[in-house]
Amino acid sequence: MSPLLRRQAGYGVAYITPGMLILLVFCIAPIFMTLYYSFTEYNLAQPPDWLSLENYEKVFTNSQLRKAVVNTVIYVIITVPIQTLLAMFVANFLAEYLNNRYGRFLRSIIFIPTLASYVAAATVWKVILASRGGLLNEVLGIFGIGPINWLGEPTLALICVSLVAVWKSVGYFTIIFYAGIMNISVDVREAALVDGATPRQRFWKITVPQLKPIIYLNVTLGIIWSFQAFDIVYKLTGGGPHNGTTTIAYIIYTYAFQDFRIGYASAVAILLLLVILVVHLIQQHFFEGDD
Amino acid sequence: MKKALAIILAAIMCVGLLAGCGSEPAPTTSGGDTASGDPVELTLWLPIYQFGDGISDEDFWNGKLDAFEEANNCVVNLEILSWSDYATQIYTGLLSDEGPDVVYVTETYDLIDAGLLAPLDEYLTEEDYEKYIYLDQGAYNSEGQLCTFPMMAGNPCVIFYNMDMLEAAGITELPTTWDEFMDVCLTLKEANPDVWPFISSWGATNGVSAMLAGFWPFFFQAGGTVLDEEGNLNLDSDATLEALTYINSFKENGIFDDSIVSMDDPNGKFVNGEAAIIINGTGNASTFTEAGINWQCQLGLEGPAGLATNMSVDSLAISSYCEEKELAAELIKYITSAECMDDYHTEIYGMPSLTTDATYTEPEPFQSMYDDYADVMYAVPSYEGSASFADVFQQNVQGMLMGEMTPEEVISESMAYYYDQIVA
Numbered sequence: 001m002s003p004l005l006r007r008q009a010g011y012g013v014a015y016i017t018p019g020m021l022i023l024l025v026f027c028i029a030p031i032f033m034t035l036y037y038s039f040t041e042y043n044l045a046q047p048p049d050w051l052s053l054e055n056y057e058k059v060f061t062n063s064q065l066r067k068a069v070v071n072t073v074i075y076v077i078i079t080v081p082i083q084t085l086l087a088m089f090v091a092n093f094l095a096e097y098l099n100n101r102y103g104r105f106l107r108s109i110i111f112i113p114t115l116a117s118y119v120a121a122a123t124v125w126k127v128i129l130a131s132r133g134g135l136l137n138e139v140l141g142i143f144g145i146g147p148i149n150w151l152g153e154p155t156l157a158l159i160c161v162s163l164v165a166v167w168k169s170v171g172y173f174t175i176i177f178y179a180g181i182m183n184i185s186v187d188v189r190e191a192a193l194v195d196g197a198t199p200r201q202r203f204w205k206i207t208v209p210q211l212k213p214i215i216y217l218n219v220t221l222g223i224i225w226s227f228q229a230f231d232i233v234y235k236l237t238g239g240g241p242h243n244g245t246t247t248i249a250y251i252i253y254t255y256a257f258q259d260f261r262i263g264y265a266s267a268v269a270i271l272l273l274l275v276i277l278v279v280h281l282i283q284q285h286f287f288e289g290d291d
Numbered sequence: 292m293k294k295a296l297a298i299i300l301a302a303i304m305c306v307g308l309l310a311g312c313g314s315e316p317a318p319t320t321s322g323g324d325t326a327s328g329d330p331v332e333l334t335l336w337l338p339i340y341q342f343g344d345g346i347s348d349e350d351f352w353n354g355k356l357d358a359f360e361e362a363n364n365c366v367v368n369l370e371i372l373s374w375s376d377y378a379t380q381i382y383t384g385l386l387s388d389e390g391p392d393v394v395y396v397t398e399t400y401d402l403i404d405a406g407l408l409a410p411l412d413e414y415l416t417e418e419d420y421e422k423y424i425y426l427d428q429g430a431y432n433s434e435g436q437l438c439t440f441p442m443m444a445g446n447p448c449v450i451f452y453n454m455d456m457l458e459a460a461g462i463t464e465l466p467t468t469w470d471e472f473m474d475v476c477l478t479l480k481e482a483n484p485d486v487w488p489f490i491s492s493w494g495a496t497n498g499v500s501a502m503l504a505g506f507w508p509f510f511f512q513a514g515g516t517v518l519d520e521e522g523n524l525n526l527d528s529d530a531t532l533e534a535l536t537y538i539n540s541f542k543e544n545g546i547f548d549d550s551i552v553s554m555d556d557p558n559g560k561f562v563n564g565e566a567a568i569i570i571n572g573t574g575n576a577s578t579f580t581e582a583g584i585n586w587q588c589q590l591g592l593e594g595p596a597g598l599a600t601n602m603s604v605d606s607l608a609i610s611s612y613c614e615e616k617e618l619a620a621e622l623i624k625y626i627t628s629a630e631c632m633d634d635y636h637t638e639i640y641g642m643p644s645l646t647t648d649a650t651y652t653e654p655e656p657f658q659s660m661y662d663d664y665a666d667v668m669y670a671v672p673s674y675e676g677s678a679s680f681a682d683v684f685q686q687n688v689q690g691m692l693m694g695e696m697t698p699e700e701v702i703s704e705s706m707a708y709y710y711d712q713i714v715a
Binding site: 043044045046058061062063064126130131132133149150151152153157234235237238239240241242243246254255257258259260261264 | 376378379382383385386401404405406407494495496497549550551552553555565676677678679682683685686687689690693695696704708711712713715
């Protein structure tokens with residue numbers, strides 16, 4: 001290697017070292033620590049006791065956790081497609097038809113739920129979804145529709161929680177899609193216009209294919225964040241009714257930070273990591289296959 | 292030049308990162324006379340109890356602690372914590388070895404089990420045992436040593452009635468038994484179908500809150516004991532079955548509607564006149580008075596085993612790493628003395644007096660309850676996995692109230708979880 005290349009390599013190493021150290025200390029090492037703790041009984045105060053596979057045996061016989069896995073998967077299936085498609089359509093509408101000051105105002109409005117804390121959002125939605133005297137039921141009552149027990153029925157509660165999560169995150173994904181659309185070459189879009197492409201054709205034939213990396217990013221983030229759903233469940237339903245909205249992350253929180261059973265919570269966390277990895281690999285395969 | 296600058300900055304970041312990760316904690320002056328003669332420092336963590344417009348907890352305690360600091364040549368660093376995730380704040384604070392020396396604790400099992408609290412016996416005298424009324428309600432470690440010193444003992448879950456609603460329904464006498472209580476609820480429902488006759492927080496965001504006023508009073512009225520002689524959870528009992536069957540009868544009789552499983556604010560409903568009866572701690576009475584509710588209350592109902600209800604016992608404790616435990620114990624005794632607590636109960640939060648020489652009395656009818664019925668107020672002890680067990684129990688009760696489980700199934704499923712997932 002020439003001195004110049006060696007020097008450049010040295011610069012490269014120097015530049016990436018801080019970032020790598022941060023990544024190593026705060027991301028990589030905790031994963032391996034969690035993996036180790038998952039084989040132990042550990043309460044943070046005393047040294048971990050090696051248990052071998054005992055935690056995992058308990059994990060696979062935990063009926064509450066099985067329900068949480070099912071709920072989490074349903075939650076992901078509801079939230080990710082809806083928030084991705086909705087954000088893409090809204091971003092396209094803003095870029096195509098409202099690329100002016102009104103559009104900028106609307107973008108800000110859409111982004112507000114993203115800025116709101118989950119606690120505030122859950123509190124507001126709790127008032128809206130209350131079965132007696134709730135805003136939504138009051139509005140439905142005007143049309144002669146009787147009160148609906150939105151958060152008191154497991155399936156309906158899970159759908160409500162998922163839709164509140166979509167409401168909370170759609171603004172964030174809209175902004176990313178919007179940036180992606182504005183990055184599409186003007187030449188391509190003008191060429192399509194000149195060729196007489198309809199708005200629908202422009203969207204499906206130009207915008208969507210050009211946005212593929214952004215779609216991949218948003219779907220990936222959406223899946224990861226949805227699998228980690230906790231705050232909205234914690235504040236809106238507490239996992240109820242009858243475990244109808246209990247998620248994996250909610251269970252991890254309870255085991256780790258209320259019961260301080262860090263070893264057991266780590267085993268559940270590793271399970272969640274594996275589930276996310278598998279889903280991510282499937283998703284990656286899907287996107288690569290499409291290429 | 293730019294490259295050199297970038298490398299220097301990168302190197303500084305690396306060193307900073309490594310220094311941050313590897314640095315030893317600075318030696319603390321907490322607990323012990325310093326060589327330089329500086330005053331000893333103690334760190335005190337208390338939760339917020341001032342929920343009204345009066346003097347803040349911080350101002351109150353700083354005012355009181357001045358005398359202690361002067362008498363003992365020490366500095367007490369006070370920190371007032373919010374109630375949000377309180378147990379987690381305390382646990383993680385005590386883990387750091389730089390957290391509190393003296394701390395207010397609620398759930399004690401995990402703290403004692405992890406060895407985070409110091410035994411107090413050697414700092415207590417016979418006089419203390421005579422003077423402090425609730426000392427026997429403290430929590431003990433496996434060696435039978437007292438580890439917590441009760442500071443707030445009381446706030447029993449009592450039944451509040453909206454007397455205007457009861458009178459409008461033609462009810463002139465408060466019920467005393469389970470059957471009479473059910474009859475009153477049915478009468479209220481018939482008289483005014485738009486309000487909840489009786490309401491419970493079975494939709495609370497955690498099981499501990501849901502069980503507090505929704506389950507434990509009925510459990511104790513049915514003669515239940517929370518732990519057996521070995522300290523294991525004892526909910527696989529006839530008392531649990533009787534309590535759950537009674538709770539379920541509220542749903543079967545239409546007293547609870549479908550929304551009971553998502554109900555997390557019964558206080559708000561009672562204050563707004565949307566519910567006629569609730570069970571809640573006596574500490575809520577002032578809120579009801581301020582809201583203009585014409586309320587009356589009674590300690591509880593006579594269940595199959597007689598009159599009973601649950602109360603809270605929260606305590607002060609010394610961290611195991613505290614180096615000045617004797618001084619910390621003195622601080623605890625000072626805080627819980629009549630000198631402090633008489634004013635605290637008047638200005639911050641009313642509770643029964645802790646010592647025989649205290650002069651504060653709770654407003655009626657609560658003082659009479661403490662005087663006449665102290666022996667039927669039971670504290671719910673802390674036990675292993677209490678938070679997640681309570682969550683599971685609450686979810687199963689929700690299943691029962693939705694008609695998906697029987698009371699027997701609630702018990703068997705919950706206890707199976709306790710044995711298989713918590714103590715296995």
